[in-house]
Amino acid sequence: MRSRIQAIGSGVLEYGVTLLAALTVNFALPYVAPGDPLHYRLGRAVESLSVEQRAELLETYGLDQPIHIQYVDYLLGITQGELGTSVMYGQPVSDVLLQRLPWTLLLVGSALVLSTVVGTLLGGLSAWREGDRTDAALMTAHVTAESAPAFWVGMLVIAVFVSWLGWFPSYGVSSVAAGSSYIGSIASIAIHLTLPLLTLTVARIGGIYLIARGSVLTTLGEDFLLFSRAKGLSDRDVLLRHALPNSLLPIYTRFTLQLGSVVGGAVVVETVFSYPGLGLLIYDAAIARDYPLLQGAFLVLTVTVIAANVLADLTYPFFDPRTTAGNTRRAAE
Structure with missing residues (x-):
């Protein structure tokens, strides 16, 4: 029985680490892709923004925060079912995924x-x-x-x-x-x-x-x-x-x-x-x-x-x- 519990605990830990690693890669996607992080929020429309507008949007989306704060906010958003808004469809990502x-x-x-x-x-x-x-x-x-x-x-x-x-x-x-x-x-x-x-x-x-x-x-x-x-x-x-x-x-x-x-x-x-x-x-x-x-x-x-x-x-x-x-x-x- 004890070995059974240890095996289950080891499996839960393994899958938890795997999920956290995948979420971390997901979080890093907009930062390693071409362009700045605003591209993943607004697409090509970001190219026409003024400096003041960019600064305001960075603050609105929390992108002016340190990277570790953004990472924590990202994880908390996922636990609440908040996956952001699709640039193509202008709808919540969760709604688009549920349709497909x-x-x-x-x-x-x-x-x-x-x-x-x-x-x-x-x-x-x-x-x-x-x-x-x-x-x-x-x-x-x-x-x-x-x-x-x-x-x-x-x-x-x-x-x-x-x-x-x-x-x-x-x-x-x-x-x-x-x-x-x-x-x-x-x-x-x-x-x-x-x-x-x-x-x-x-x-x-x-x-x-x-x-x-x-x-x-x-x-x-x-x-x-x-x-x-x-x-x-x-x-x-x-x-x-x-x-x-x-x-x-x-x-x-x-x-x-x-x-x-x-x-x-x-x-x-x-x-x-x-x-x-x-x-x-x-x-x-x-x-x-x-x-x-x-x-x-x-x-x-x-x-x-x-x-x-x-x-x-x-x-x-x-x-x-x-x-x-x-x-x-x-x-x-």
């Missing part, structure tokens, strides 16, 4: 579930057919998918399904023609989601496949599988009911850790398809040098990654009692 985040969660969540399920099944099949043509074909396809850049996959998907076949739209999240009906809106969103979802799934499925294949290969030599075959179970039952369920721990770890990283990885896919999620928002904010919006988006990414790691640490012991919270990643390795 659901679309990214829809895309990312669907891609994670789809890539995990399909990658696990194909990895199990490949391990079961080790050394034959099916294994070789699946291995080649998934290694190629893992190596291909996401933007290249997206451009290829657009060339085939938009330019050549004309089956799907290439941008946006819904069409005006969908009307106001509930079913029409859902159908339009699903159609627009298809190509970004396909691209992100292809970009993520290779890692899941390789982990599933290696895990099932390790399990295939276990005595309980030989006993299952001896009882006369079919190959499909042995694979689906015994081999795969006992190979899910590394796959589950990969899934939980990807919950955070895939949100950041959606930047490229959302930009290629002009999908109005958090990734495209980050791209637009970087182009416009909207530093408050960038700071808020980076904060969301950081919290997502940390939350995914906490989830993995807390839930992994339920799947593997030999593992305690705090050493989940070491057990997965």
Whole structure:
């Protein structure tokens, strides 16, 4: 029990330090970027200000204070949900993020579930057919998918399904023609989601496949599988009911850790398809040098990654009692 508490305390300290480091980098962003700190408040409009106006604005925003005072004020503002005002949209950053985040969660969540399920099944099949043509074909396809850049996959998907076949739209999240009906809106969103979802799934499925294949290969030599075959179970039952369920721990770890990283990885896919999620928002904010919006988006990414790691640490012991919270990643390795 004592070791359990120490492990939890160590994990909390580790994640707390990580979050503080990320917040510090966020705070430093406007100061290391080109221009002066007022640029991240007013954008290019700051160039037309007089000396008196600049001094007044610096005092208004607290930028005339010593750097350590500004840092403390920044941290206190985050605890109160104050992330500043977006230069591009003229709205609170938190409002802009809340408008875009659901679309990214829809895309990312669907891609994670789809890539995990399909990658696990194909990895199990490949391990079961080790050394034959099916294994070789699946291995080649998934290694190629893992190596291909996401933007290249997206451009290829657009060339085939938009330019050549004309089956799907290439941008946006819904069409005006969908009307106001509930079913029409859902159908339009699903159609627009298809190509970004396909691209992100292809970009993520290779890692899941390789982990599933290696895990099932390790399990295939276990005595309980030989006993299952001896009882006369079919190959499909042995694979689906015994081999795969006992190979899910590394796959589950990969899934939980990807919950955070895939949100950041959606930047490229959302930009290629002009999908109005958090990734495209980050791209637009970087182009416009909207530093408050960038700071808020980076904060969301950081919290997502940390939350995914906490989830993995807390839930992994339920799947593997030999593992305690705090050493989940070491057990997965």
